[in-house]
Amino acid sequence: MKIPFKLNTTLFSFFIFTISFLYAFTQEKAMPIFKDGEAQIVEAFNTPDKWIRHDLFVETEFDTDGDGKLDRMHVSVTRPFQTDTEGLKLPVIYVSSPYFAGVAQGGNELFWNVKHEIGEQVKEPVRSEVKRVGKRPIISNSHIKKWIPRGYIVVHSSSPGTGLSQGSPTVGGQNESLAPKAVIDWLCGRAKGYTEPYGNKTVEAFWSTGKVGMTGTSYNGTIPLAAATTGVDGLEAIIPIAPNTSYYHYYRSNGLVRSPGGYLGEDIDVLYDFIHSGGEEPIIPNSNTKINDAKIPKAYKNKRAYSNEVIRDTEMKNGMDRITGDYNNFWAGRDYLNHMAPMKAALLMSHGFNDWNVMPEHSYRIYKKAREMGIPSQIYYHQFGHGGPPPITMMNRWFTRYLHGIENGVENDAKAWVVREDDKMDEPTAYKEYPNPNxxxxxxxxxxxxxxxxxxxxxxxxxxxxxxxxxxxxxxxxxxxxxxxxxxxxxxxxxxxxxxxxxxxxxxxxxxxxxxxxxxxxxxxxxxxxxxxxxxxxxxxxxxxxxxxxxxxxxxxxxxxxxxxxxxxxxxxxxxxxxxxxxxxxxxxxxxxxxxxxxxxxxxxxxxxxxxxxxxxxxxxxxxxxxxxxxxxx
CATH class of the missing domain: 2.60.120.260 (Galactose-binding domain-like)
Structure with a gap:
């Protein structure tokens, strides 16, 4: 067969490229969609089988496990595939927790004995070990189905000394504020992220707009507040749900040794044992490592042993004071009300009036101070117990305004929302302020x-x-x-x-x-x-x-x-x-x-x-x- 013309391969390739380019250009790229001031579910993002999931280790500015190296936090990312294929940048919903990798197992022997006279010294509780759960790269699946389809990236991290995050758990210590700050700094291009806990290969958050919001319940709700008190740039809004805002107010009451509801005999050292799921690597402290200004004379089996001695058996033991129940420097350092001066993130608090675990004063005291500071703030109270987020509409409007920058007027909404006694959780009554101005x-x-x-x-x-x-x-x-x-x-x-x-x-x-x-x-x-x-x-x-x-x-x-x-x-x-x-x-x-x-x-x-x-x-x-x-x- 005779070919009627000679094929010009260069011209043909150019033709194919042009057609492909024009086709791609004319296709509508996936973008967040907003209606009535809320981010809507976008079907192009609602593709869980195509979501990109990976983990990394973010370097902090502290060393709390005694190895002479800056601690790194284990972080996982879940994002729409368009952040790779279309160069899409999105804001981040960030959740951090000490619970993601598992907690201690045991019974009443893990708690302090409460059957004794006031002021009497008693035997310490049995020290427990955490049963680890979870594997890399997934830290948690929470919040991803709620927020990714609405045009967000969801990031999780394990707090210091838990899971694969390095460092020591301090239950309200400074490193629990600086750890999420480091992750936010990484999301904004100011901190280093690595592919391995001790490796040197870096990874960047090229898909982040640099706008971050945090949320979580209980301890997971405390961490957003902890991060906000650092004043870190990029943390635009937080929604703490039933957060513990002061460990003194959680374990003491007006000078009295008082347990949180449902956990008779719990104290801060018990919670430390409950969450301490990390630190399995061996360690030999360098000569500069100190405990209370005394050089450590021995090597530790692993970082867990180091943390136990430095944090639980020294700092906590010397500071928690179950004898008098007095407020002291130890407790003042774990009271976030004392550290709010740098805070600027918009605040939506949520709490139950009948929460006898983390009691309602925890949210009110922070909300009150934030209002005094001029921080955009709202409070949502319901009539039930521990936990209970605001309605999704309220959360959506909050994040839409402060992370996507959509002028939806949420800052002009009622400042207080109270679920009345016979109403549903998503039907709160709006009030000008809390307490009721009348x-x-x-x-x-x-x-x-x-x-x-x-x-x-x-x-x-x-x-x-x-x-x-x-x-x-x-x-x-x-x-x-x-x-x-x-x-x-x-x-x-x-x-x-x-x-x-x-x-x-x-x-x-x-x-x-x-x-x-x-x-x-x-x-x-x-x-x-x-x-x-x-x-x-x-x-x-x-x-x-x-x-x-x-x-x-x-x-x-x-x-x-x-x-x-x-x-x-x-x-x-x-x-x-x-x-x-x-x-x-x-x-x-x-x-x-x-x-x-x-x-x-x-x-x-x-x-x-x-x-x-x-x-x-x-x-x-x-x-x-x-x-x-x-x-x-x-």
Whole structure:
């Protein structure tokens, strides 16, 4: 067969290239899409089988495992494939945690024994080992299905001393703030990332816009705040959910050694053991490695042993102080409120008013300070327990505004959102601020009869005298609140409410009391009566609670043994609340000593005597004293 023309291969190649280029140019590239101020799911991004996943190790500015080298954090990245094929750059949702690689296994032996006298030294708990889970490169799958289809990259990291991240866990120490800062610096091109924990081959975040948002729940919610307190550039917004913002407030209360709800006997060293899943590499400390200015004379089997001695058995042991429960430099360094000056990231807080693990004060104290600093801030409160994120719409608007830069007006939205008692989590009620701006103090006074039920009213009755309770941890707070008569608590109640009563803010108790011993627990519950049994809403019985050590009547930083029989006055806050107490209920102030669920359990028998004339409760009532009296039909 005769070919009619000679093929010009150069011209043909040019033709094919041109057609391919024009085809590619005319194809619509995948881009984030926004509607009503929210990032929408883009089908081109919603392709999990094509997502690019890889891990790396980011170099920090600290060495906390004693090997003389800067610690590196294990980081994993999940991103749409278009960040490779189309050169797409996207903002980052970043989540960090000490839990990703597994936690310690065991029972009550891992916790401190609470059955002893206040101020008594007891044997330490059994030290546990973490059962490691997970393998490279996947650290976690959390959040990826939520955010990647909406036009974000999701990054995870294990916190220092956990998983494959180097360093020591410090439970609130400085390195837990600087570790996420280093990751953000890497995402913004300011820090080095490596393909291996000890290698020299670098990797860059070429796909990042340099705009980072962080979120997480509980400890995972603490880390975004920790990062924000460094003032790191590029961290534009954080959404901490039920974050622990002060380890003193988590393990102590107004000078009292108090456990977090559900974990009786836990303390900061127990949490250290619970999360310490890293540090398996061998180590021989160099001559400059020190513990409390004393050179280490021995080599360690591995970095775990080094961290245990330096952090848990030295720093924590010397600083945590289960004897007095006082606030000291150790606790001040782990209180993020003290480190907020550099913070600038927009803040959306989320918390449950009935979270008795990480209590609602943790979010409120940070939100309040952020508002005072002029940081864009909102707070979302619900009526349930630990955890519970804001509605996806609220989170979406927050990240859309501050990471994508879409002017959706979120900064002009209501500052406070409260899920009312009978509403769904995604149907919060908007308020101008929290506490409710219409709330003002209503001071309530006690009348005698607390062994059964004394009175609680806005009218102060003179010469009500003194009443005494006997401590006995064997009775739970619920048992005491339900008792018609009890020598183990004092109870003072309002008349039956004729109308609903709205409380919003931080109740405060002033109490004048004497103890039969040099030390005693003091527990305060505000309850709604009658006590409802069975399957009831969490808001039905307990309004709020508080605990204090009478030995700290002058200062949180100094305990002074009580002189038996001498009266002392102390004032402290109960946990923040926003709750509508229904008509037909009574508000009860219950005063008792040892709280079975939260405090130490000293031998029963200590007597607390309360001077009723020197004791009062201040409630933040929407509408103030007038509304309080109206709710009683006055």
């Amino acid at each position: 709330a003002s103090p209503a001071t309530l006074y006690l009348s005698s009869g607390g062994l059964s039920a004394g009175k609680l009213s806005t009218k102060k009755q003179k010469k009500q005298g003194k009443e005494t309770l006997v401590d006995n941890y064997n009775f739970s707070g619920a048992d005491l609140a339900k008792s018609t008569n009890s020598k183990n608590r004092l109870l003072y109640v309002t008349p039956i409410l004729k109308e609903d009563l709205h409380i919003s803010g931080v109740p405060q108790i002033t109490i004048k009391l004497a103890s039969s011993k040099p030390a005693a627990n003091l527990s305060i519950w505000l309850v709604s009566l009658p006590w409802n049994e069975g399957k009831v809403k969490i808001t039905d019985n307990i309004i709020t609670r508080g605990w204090a050590d009478p030995q700290n009547y002058k200062s949180l930083t100094e305990s002074k043994p009580l002189k038996p029989g001498k009266f002392y006055e102390l004032t402290f806050n109960l946990q923040p609340d926003d709750q509508v107490i229904k008509a037909g209920q009574q508000i009860g102030l219950m005063i008792f000593s040892s709280d079975q669920e939260f405090t130490l359990h000293p031998k029963p028998g200590t007597e607390l005597t309360v001077d009723l004339d020197g004791t009062s409760l201040t409630l933040p009532v929407v509408g103030g004293v007038e509304s309080f009296n109206t709710s009683l039909g006055n």
